[in-house]
Amino acid sequence: MAEKEVLIEVKDLKKYFNVGKNAVLKAVDGVNFKIYKGETLGLVGESGCGKTTCGKTVMGLYEATGGQVIFDGVDIHSLHKKEKKEFTKRAQIIFQDPYSSLNPRMTVEDIIGEGIDIHGLYKGEERRQRIHQLLEMVGLNKEHALRFPHEFSGGQRQRIGIARALAIEPEFIVCDEPISALDVSIQAQVVNLLIKLQKELGLTYLFIAHDLSMVKHISDRVGVMYLGSMVEFADSDELYSKPLHPYTKALMSAIPIPDPKAEKEKKRIPIEGEIPSPINPKPGCRFAARCKYATEACKQTTPELTEVLPGHFVACHRVKEVNALGL
Template sequence: MAENMNLPADNTAKGQGQPGKDRLVEVKHLKKYFNVRSGVLKAVDDVSFDICRGETLGLVGESGCGKTTCGRTLLGIYEATGGDVFFEGNNTSTMNKQLKKDFKRNAQIIFQDPYASLNPRMTVSDIIAEGMDIHGLYMHKERQERIYEMLNLVSLNKEHAGRFPHEFSGGQRQRIGIARALAINPKFIVCDEPISALDVSIQAQIVNLLIKLQGELNLTYLFIAHDLSMVKHISDRVGVMYLGCLIELATSAELYKNPLHPYTQALLSAIPIPDPEAEKNKQRVVLEGDIPSPINPEPGCRFRSRCRYAKAVCSEKRPELKEVGPGHFVSCHLY
């Protein structure tokens, strides 16, 4: 049974982190382009944001908007086309060998599909210990004790250590993936849609587990997801992406209360309300027009073909992400 959920100016110079908090991750003008047959696919195009130590930054948007590519490029799984990523003040692209190794240990990922992300030929014990073996941590007896500790941390039993992934449910497999990520004491975890492949009854359990672990281990998350209600529940701040661009960024409470970008307004208006009467009477923002191709995009705002407020400047110049209120950034010519 699911656990109970209680739903509660120049950005590159100034940063978008919460005032007074230590920035763990800084992303500056990050770009990731792919060469395809018909041109250049700009999956992530000049994206900048900060993540403070101990916070959760949610990243939302439609499928294909570049959320996962952004997270993987940030970690170095994909080589960036341009821009910089700083971890604890060090540029990940110019780190020396030791700093790079430390970054690889401190920055981990939980993958979307727990069925595809676990090697079916490896036991749970070897899956969890894979990172420990690579980094030379917890040798011999300590290694097995650490595996049992990780299993207990994600509410699994030590008897599970000798089994194979096919013997577990989707939710249990995702717990194994979380245990693998935590085994080498990371500081930062990219949660790449960690609940989208799971039954609804299990999703809240996994999210609440992540929140619990964050409090106990002082973890920092980039939480990528489609489920806007879940993102609101887990995130301190939320960024909205559209066709490779970050178009709005604010605290969770502010974004859901006062969305400014027309796309964000449409996105939030689609969230179902668990009250039939309120759901029937709520005002939906319906998007019209064609979705432009992210391959060889034209100058200007990527959203203009679907925007009811589009004007001439929207076709000529791409709007910058600027601060329009305390900690509230938006990329739109309306502001």
């Protein structure tokens, strides 16, 4: 079997924000992962865990405080202005809010065509035909090109956002919670559109969301973040069938089951306690204050993300001990 080709490698990525005198918010703190060409990597966690900041730092929208984002062999945070422009042609982002991310004063044609103009890809009639093609590709009509964002529904606006991201023919797209602002009935349509486009165009996705059922539907592998750190990482089927970290288990237990009887009988694992502040975090496991299995070692020593099963990584002292004993 041919070895998968790595498109992006994130090494010890950090993004800190100074929020006051001697106060540092560690939004992303030492995250590591690889994304292979043609796959979808899901990134999940509660609101405020740092997943969006991670995605934007991978895209270069935020300057990294530390670590590297290696894209096709080159660290994007070491690129010069001209090289960054070339990178943005190969990597794009779909934003969470399809309304605020679209300029209300621009027509759909100009919104989608902006990237085309910046990179000088098409002009005149060719440009117009390309925009019409993109609109049809995402399930809209060419007649929509001359309308403004406020004339569309939330789902349609997100399709415009997808068309804008596709306009300059990128290889890699960060999908930053692209369905969280949409009605439940529309979410599956947008996710299925992303899957269809990936197959047709050979795209690679970093799919950020807190809807675990949708992440399972679209992702090949999934990383679970908690308070700026990666706590578990595995193939999608493996993670959902055999979660190991206490935090991941609690998240999985909250996924609704479509069968009312099974949903009623399902045992849910509650997470008690307050989420610790990401500002000047204390040493140790950041989940320790909310974990019923936490020991003194958990509060003193930060666990490293370690491969405990083939392709299955966990940052948890207890899981490592149990695994070492073969239990």
